[in-house]
Ligand SMILES: Nc1ncnc2c1ncn2[C@@H]1O[C@H](COP(=O)(O)OP(=O)(O)OP(=O)(O)O)[C@@H](O)[C@H]1O
């Protein structure tokens with residue numbers, strides 16, 4: 329029975345997609361069955377695992393608005409055990425189109441619930457916003473994993489994000505919990521990086537009940553280069569610091585769920 | 589008569605806000621009258637110049653949906669010559685609320701057109717999306733300035749952005765042009781940074797008709813620290829490389845318009 333995790337933060341460029349791709353890749357390399365759902369019209373997660381928007385005809389848009397099933401749209405990637413529901417150009421219009429639709433916040437939930445028994449992990453890469461796509465992810469998910477760039481603007485955005493999570497818990501998905509906060513693009517040599525990390529650990533704790541992960545992801549150019557090869561860095565650059573960090577994160581996540 | 593520039597890129601974290609704040613600050617320090625419009629519900633530009641969302645009651649939401657005028661909502665900042673239209677919490681709901689409203693793409697245009705003669709530059713900080721808020725910015729603007737992080741995902745997003753600009757030119761604002769492309773968070777020591785820069789200069793040219801600026805903004809931690817002090821880096825850290833780059837950018841922009 330898959331655990332469904334929404335990887336979300338309305339702040340842009342904090343490593344949501346890089347985390348979705350590499351945590352997904354690391355879990356697959358460890359033998360788990362992983363489904364990666366690209367919910368961002370930019371389609372970065374799709375291209376980052378080898379399925380750019382221009383090369384696919386059916387994807388998550390069809391799941392949300394055309395009644396398609398996961399079987400209709402999921403595809404293999406070059407990583408054994410890692411499947412993808414890709415983005416197509418049509419997704420750009422999805423949020424506006426969903427506004428008037430019945431059960432508009434539950435579309436993704438219905439589709440993913442039907443296939444939970446086929447995977448161990450379902451990771452949903454969210455766009456940098458708190459709109460209907462992210463809400464669909466929060467309703468479909470068991471938990472929210474929050475990547476957080478160790479800088480001021482990202483920290484400032486947390487209260488808005490937690491507010492939205494609370495709203496979803498109240499009205500749409502009472503079972504939603506926080507999976508944890510992941511410090512990304514960390515540079516501990518700077519005061520800023522150390523201060524943001526200290527404040528975040530202080531505010532959220534470090535427990536397995538949604539606290540800050542002990543693993544932090546360092547800035548490492550290999551992680552930024554990998555997408556141009558259509559492969560997760562954990563596959564394409566097996567020994568770089570970024571890869572080691574995401575493998576460590578996968579282990580910590582498994583340990584939190586008694587699977588290590 | 590102000591030149592109105594939308595600072596936009598749907599890719600997150602590429603330096604839209606940092607550019608809005610510091611280009612605005614540099615132009616104000618050079619004696620120009622600048623209005624900074626924060627159009628992103630995250631409210632980063634507002635807090636970055638000292639007016640966080642929690643401390644203001646009226647802002648750009650009221651301009652778009654309550655019939656307020658610029659006079660009602662614009663405020664001074666600690667930088668002489670730099671005014672701000674801030675973000676309030678209400679803006680989170682604006683895109684959904686605008687969907688059914690009359691003239692929904694022209695709201696910002698009407699408000700800003702009325703005060704063009706009071707400023708030399710109006711800079712609009714856009715959110716990481718191509719939704720109704722960004723469309724409002726494109727309809728209000730004379731030009732679009734595109735900050736571009738010198739990495740793969742940001743480059744991949746350019747075609748979608750140019751597509752939206754073309755759509756707006758066709759249906760809503762035929763006079764809209766590209767102000768230019770600005771390479772940000774650049775690290776020329778990496779292959780990735782050099783390759784993305786070369787490809788971008790190749791694709792867009794380097795002319796004053798919307799080409800890539802000669803100025804590039806380096807990664808410099810002072811630019812990330814300044815927002816926590818509520819001041820642009822060009823004021824708070826007058827001699828750092830990031831500040832020098834944004835002052836250089838302001839000069840290059842002025843030269844492009846025969847004002848240097
Ligand atoms: N640890 C890292 N080291 C180096 N580069 C990184 C790292 N994490 C992410 N990047 C790069 O930083 C940029 C932003 O990361 P990413 O696209 O994953 O963030 P995001 O939160 O998904 O952005 P968006 O809000 O646009 O969806 C990308 O170019 C990515 O390749």
Ligand SMILES: Nc1ncnc2c1ncn2[C@@H]1O[C@H](COP(=O)(O)OP(=O)(O)OP(=O)(O)O)[C@@H](O)[C@H]1O
Nearest residue numbers: 340479600601602603604605606716806807808812
């Ligand atoms: N040249 C730079 N050097 C160092 N840090 C920078 C630089 N430019 C921006 N930053 C930092 O990088 C992060 C992203 O920048 P910024 O918020 O300006 O991007 P953005 O495009 O406005 O993001 P969003 O898509 O979320 O609106 C911020 O923490 C910012 O302080």
Ligand SMILES: [Mg+2]
Nearest residue numbers: 344345368372
């Ligand atoms: Mg992303």
Ligand SMILES: [Mg+2]
Nearest residue numbers: 604605628632
């Ligand atoms: Mg911004």
